[in-house]
Amino acid sequence: MTGETPSGVGAGSGIGSDVSERERADEDAGTVERVARHMARELCAGFRYHDRGERDAAVESFTEVDRRQFAHVDGEAARRAAQAYVDALWAKDELEADHVDGDRIDPESIRDGDWGRVRDALVERAAVLNIDREYASATTRAWRNHKANGDYWTPMLRAQLLEYRVAVGDEGYPDKPSDGREGFGAAPVRYLLGVELHDLHTGERWEEAIRVMEPYYRGIIRAHRGD
Numbered sequence: 001m002t003g004e005t006p007s008g009v010g011a012g013s014g015i016g017s018d019v020s021e022r023e024r025a026d027e028d029a030g031t032v033e034r035v036a037r038h039m040a041r042e043l044c045a046g047f048r049y050h051d052r053g054e055r056d057a058a059v060e061s062f063t064e065v066d067r068r069q070f071a072h073v074d075g076e077a078a079r080r081a082a083q084a085y086v087d088a089l090w091a092k093d094e095l096e097a098d099h100v101d102g103d104r105i106d107p108e109s110i111r112d113g114d115w116g117r118v119r120d121a122l123v124e125r126a127a128v129l130n131i132d133r134e135y136a137s138a139t140t141r142a143w144r145n146h147k148a149n150g151d152y153w154t155p156m157l158r159a160q161l162l163e164y165r166v167a168v169g170d171e172g173y174p175d176k177p178s179d180g181r182e183g184f185g186a187a188p189v190r191y192l193l194g195v196e197l198h199d200l201h202t203g204e205r206w207e208e209a210i211r212v213m214e215p216y217y218r219g220i221i222r223a224h225r226g227d
Contacts, residue, residue, distance in 0.1 A: 032221050033214075039065050040213035044206055047198060050089050059086050069167045069217065070129050071224045081128040088121035092143055111148035115140050135162040146195075153192055160188035164216075168223035190216045 046061035062082035067075050095118065099110040122136035138159035146152035164187045165173050174185030190212050197209040 032218055032225075032227075035068065035221055036214045036217040037210070039068055039217040040210045043213060044194075044198075044209050046086075048206070050086070055086060055090060058089070059083055062086060066129075069220050072166075072169070073129060077128050081125045084121050084125035084128065088118050088125070088139075091117040091121055096147065105147055107148040111144060111150070113144075115144055118143065129163075129166060131166045132162050135159050138162070156192055156195065157184040157188045160191045161185065164188060164191075164220075167220045170223065187216050187219055 042061045042064040046058045046065070049055075049058035049061060059079070059082055062085055063079045066082045067078035070078060070081070073081070095113050095115065096105050096110065099106050099113055101109070119136050119140040122139050123133060125131070126133050126135045138155040142152045142156035142159060144150075144152075145155065161173070161184045164185070165171050173187075174183065193212050194209045197205040197212065
């Protein structure tokens, strides 16, 4: 998911949840709706912090998400996974800076750039969370194509399918009864829609992205609870 002034996106700091809200999310861990919204807000906050170049704050927000969506790892591992994701984002930024032509990124140049550091950081994230390594390759390809005006949606859907399966502990997701079995399922599509809303760079669209992602995290929380 990249922005402008984060109007309305989160409490306290104006971007993510403040400390008291994070504490309430812990206290109300049994309240699916509240925790799902908290996670959606923190995800969007992480990307907003990235847009602003606030690396440490981005790590904190992504850690808030990862420690709740990956129940099979402890808090330290969740932070390492979030740190690796932020490392990948910042490596991408550095690569983009090397392929600027005037005031825009040269799509042809960046397509042929060295995305190795980005992929390596994503491989680290995948390893920490026990996600198939294809996640790293697919996410790297999605980010590259997003900047090169290519098909970023297909690899992004694939990457999020792999991540979501691990989060919910279901390698068979999506379990469709008949038609469309080769599809990616609703959850990865929601994530992709969040990216599309991010690309519009308005506070209104960020709020919409939060609403879009709430069901994504509700599904994860309910899977953890066995609902």
